Amino acid sequence: MSRTSVTEALILRASRVGEYHKQLLLLTPDAGLVKALAFGAFKGKSRLVSASDPYSHARVHLYRNPVRDLFKVSDIEVIHTYEGLRNDLERSYAAALLSEVLASSYAGGGPDYRYPFGLLRRTLWYLETGDRREGRRGVFQFLLRFLLHSGFLGAPGECGRCGTGFGPFDEVLFDSRDGELICTACSVEGALPVSAGVRRYMEGAMKFPLSQALEIGIDDSLEQGLVDLLRELLQGTLNLQLKSFEIYFGIPVS
Structure with a gap:
């Protein structure tokens, strides 16, 4: 296997190592997360x-040290910087x-990491170019689509226990x-x-293209x-305590 490779990547994190170096966490479409x-x-x-x-979209040249199994960045060709995300507190x-x-x-x-890679790239673009309400809808769509695609969240159309289909106005x-929506009989x-509105919004994340789903309005109750729901899923099902979740959703959208 070659020690050198070139991959498209989105930079998720950049942390300081020593005085002059950075440890990068990359999301790549082929290998997933790479440090x-x-x-x-x-x-x-x-x-x-x-x-x-962070958040730059780039073509990254990597060298792998086979002895230490470590990757080194030898060059980066920037495709897009998403500078607007770093210059705005809410977007960041x-x-x-x-x-x-x-x-x-x-x-x-x-x-297959192509789906989360493409979804993140498109969502970052909407975050950078849209207004605050569009950005909030983009975050909801990203989280629902990623969690549904990855199997962390069960399909919203039927009970995850008995398989009974939900009606359009059923509260569940x-x-x-289990990370599943269930009917009241399986309580x-x-x-x-979970309100019928929230469940229908989840179904929209599965049925509609991202650009179309972002046009669906969200009132205070639905938000x-x-x-x-997302807090319960991330904390209860996946056991993730994310400070960024509480910070971001604690910011009122005007």
Whole structure:
């Protein structure tokens, strides 16, 4: 196997190592999450300084040390920087949340990482170019689509226990132990009530293209229901305690 490779990547994190270097966490469409060291990326004159900032979309040249099984960044060709995400506090919190979910869940565990890679790339573009309400809808769509695609969240059309199909106005329950929506007949202690509106919004994330789904309006009641469901799923089912989730959804959208 070749020690050198070139991959398209989105930079999820960049942390300082020593005085001059960066440890990058990359999301790639083929290998999923890859950690790579960018030597000199904190030196003022290095071309890696700005190219290795979080959320950048780039073509990354990697060298793998087979003895230590470590990756080193030898070059980065920037495709898009998403500078608008880093220059706006709310947008940066949104991007941090998406990155943290991917990092904490191993990008869904594979084997096909093209879906989360493409979904993140498109969502970052909507976050950068849209207004705050469009950005909030983009975050909801990303989380629902990623969690549904990865199997962390059961299909919203039928009970995850008995298989009974839900009617369009049925209120259902969420069982965090299994990550499934269940009917009232299969109710278990501690299950979270989920409104018909929240469930239909989830179905829209499965049926409609992202651009079309982002046009669906979200009122305060629907937003709170989505936040409650996603918090229960991330914390109860996946056992992820994400600070970025509470920070981002604690920001009111005007």
